[in-house]
Amino acid sequence: MTAQLLALDKVSVRYASRRSPAVGDVTLSIEPGRTLGIVGESGCGKSTLAKAVMGLVPVSMGSLHFLGRDITRMTPRQRLQAQIGMQIVFQDPQSSLDPRMRTRDLITEPLVIAGRPSAGVAESMADQVGLPRDALGSLPHELSGGQRQRIAIARALAASPQLLVLDEPTSALDLSVQAQILNLLMDLQREHRLGYLFISHDMAVIRHVADDVAVMFRGQIVEQGAAAEVLEAPRHIYSQELMRSALSGQATPAVESLT
Ligand SMILES: Nc1ncnc2c1ncn2[C@@H]1O[C@H](COP(=O)(O)OP(=O)(O)OP(=O)(O)O)[C@@H](O)[C@H]1O
Ligand SMILES: [Mg+2]
DSSP, X not given: OOOOSEEEEEEEEOOXXXXXXXXXXXXXXXXXXXXXXXXXXXXXXXXXXXXXXXXXXXXXXXXXXXXXXXXXXXXXXHHHHHTTTEEEXXXXXXXHSOTTSOHHHHHHHXXXXXXXXXXXXXXXXXXXXXXXXXXXXXXXXXXXXXXXXXXXXXXXXXXXXXXXXXXXXXXXXXXXXXXXXXXXXXXXXXXXTOEEEEEOSOHHHHHHHOSEEEEEETTEEXXXXXXXXXXXXXXXXXXXXXXXXXXXXXXXXXGGGGO
């Protein structure tokens, strides 16, 4: 078939406590070496979509294919093996990294869980992401926010993935560190032909990284296409509002103003 890394077909996610689905009917795909940016206001379902891709929340309808295989309804053990090539980086490394684990073990843990050899991996990953080797013996709280996010990226890369899900990977960082991490991600993408599902509420970040952009509104994708088109000439009224408020430096538009 195609060279797609990841393909979602009409994926919905429903939380038991909510009446409407948090993610509804999402269809998208990502190819090697390309970045799909997901934008949309707080609460529109971006993180839920990321979790559904990773199998961290169950999909209620639709299907996910990774490297051509249907991973939607595998057992946890099958899925762990099938999606070792897909890893996630969360927004806040402070809460996503186990505070009791040292850097070296945080980086190699995904390999250890998957029963793969991990000798020397921590050192080579530290070099790749620009972490000093003496940080390998440190606990997360002994390092800076930027260094912690480098650990999260090193951990995600340890298993030589083809796809990274990046859920606001730079939002918790100050601006100069944000630029360093974005540049690192872009270098790694070029070097390894990684596919990125890149979630951000920051339009400037999306403009910088994305080849394609999907706009989410109330759990659904209302518009998707080439980044230049969606960002410069959005067709859907919600996307237009989103771009306008980003340009004027305001917060994302109030939902009420669009309905
Ligand atoms: N575990 C959960 N149980 C029930 N509802 C949830 C759960 N997690 C998220 N939600 C709800 O699902 C909707 C989507 O949340 P989600 O975290 O995916 O949004 P988001 O787009 O990532 O927002 P943000 O930009 O603030 O991170 C929200 O209404 C949220 O309250
Ligand atoms: Mg989120």
